[in-house]
Amino acid sequence: MKITKAIIAVAGYGTRFIPATKVQPKEMLPIVDKPVVQYLVEEAVASGITDIILVTRSGNQSLEDHFDSSRELELHLEAQGKMRELEEVQRIPDMANFIYVRQNKNLPYGNGTPLLSAKSLIHPNESVVYMFGDDVVKSEVPCAKQLIEVYDKYQPAAVIAVQEVPIQEISRYGAAKLKPGTDRKELESIVEKPSPADAPSNLAQLGRFVLSYKTIEVLESLTVGQGDELWLTDAIDHLAATDSVIVHPIEGKWFTTGDPLRFLMTTVEFALDREDIGPRFAEFLRGLDLSGHEPQ
Secondary structure, eight states: OOOOEEEEEOOOOOGGGTTTTSSSOGGGSEETTEEHHHHHHHHHHHTTOOEEEEEEOTTOHHHHHHTSOOHHHHHHHHHTTOHHHHHHHHHGGGSSEEEEEEOOTTSOOSTTHHHHHTGGGSOTTOOEEEEETTEEEEOSSOHHHHHHHHHHHHOOSEEEEEEEOOGGGGGGSEEEEEOTTOSSOBEEEEEESOOTTTOSOSEEEEEEEEEOHHHHHHHHHOOOOGGGOOOHHHHHHHHHHHSOEEEEEOSSEEEEOSSHHHHHHHHHHHHHHOTTTHHHHHHHHHTOOOTTOOOO
16 A cells, blocks of 8 residues: 555653743744644655644644644734735645544553554554654655655565664664665664663664554554653564564754754754855854853
8 A cells, every 4th residue: 555644753741841841742842933843744745645643642732723724813914914924824734634643541651652542543554654753854855755665665564764873872762783684774673772882783763664554563562661661662673573674774864853952953954054044043153152162
C-alpha cells in the first residue's frame, strides 16, 4: 500500500521548557514565526502524505486550533488588508487531513506509546511515517520522502533515519550498529542512550521513521525499558533480529528542539536563512560582545 499517513508524537509535557509549556505544547513554540509542529507537517505533506495523525494529550487544544480554520481571524485580516497573512492562515488547514488521537493514559509512557494509541487508524498491511514532535530536518529532499523512497525500494520492516553525532553526545540518543558486509545499510542492533564507552557507533537515531505494522505488534509485546518507558528503540532492536531494518543516513541537517539550548540554536539557523530578516539578524549577531561567554 502507498504510504499516505504520518503519525506525529505531540503528547509530551515539555518539562524542560517550564514555565513556557505550562499551558501550551512545546511543539507549538515558534521557530521565528512558525510553530515547530508545522515544520513537521509541511515536511510530511511535501513527502506525499495526505493524512496527518497527531497524538496529543489533555491540554493540547492549541495544536488542534492551529490546524483548524479561524473565521474570526480571517475576517480581521481581510478587514485590515493583510492579504499575505490571510493567505497563510487559510493555507494551514488545507495542507492535509488532520486527525487527532488522545494518547491512552492506561498505556505506559514513552515514545513508542503514540503508535499504540493510533493503532486503530492503521491497516495491518499499511506502513506509516512516524515523527518525533521536536525534531526538525532542513534538507533539499524532505527527510520523510528520503525514507519513503528507501522503503519503496527494499520493502523492509522499517526504515530509520540516522546522522552522525560527536561520540560524547551519543548518550542522548539511540545508537545504531550496522550489519557487516551488506550493500544496503541494514541494522544489526540499536541501543537507547548508551554511554560513549558502550556505544556501538556514533550513528544517532533521529525522530524520523517509516514503520510497518509489525512495529506496532512488537510494541504490544514489549515491557517497559530504560526509565520505565516504552521505547520505540527497543521495538526496532527486536525487529532487526528477525526482519530487515534499513538505516538511512539522511541528506540534510537535523535539529533537535527538545531543550532550550538546542531550540535557540535551531531558531538562530532558521532565522539566518530568512531573506526578510536574515541579513539584519546576522549583522546583529556579529555586533554582539561575547566576551565573558566562553564555553566552560
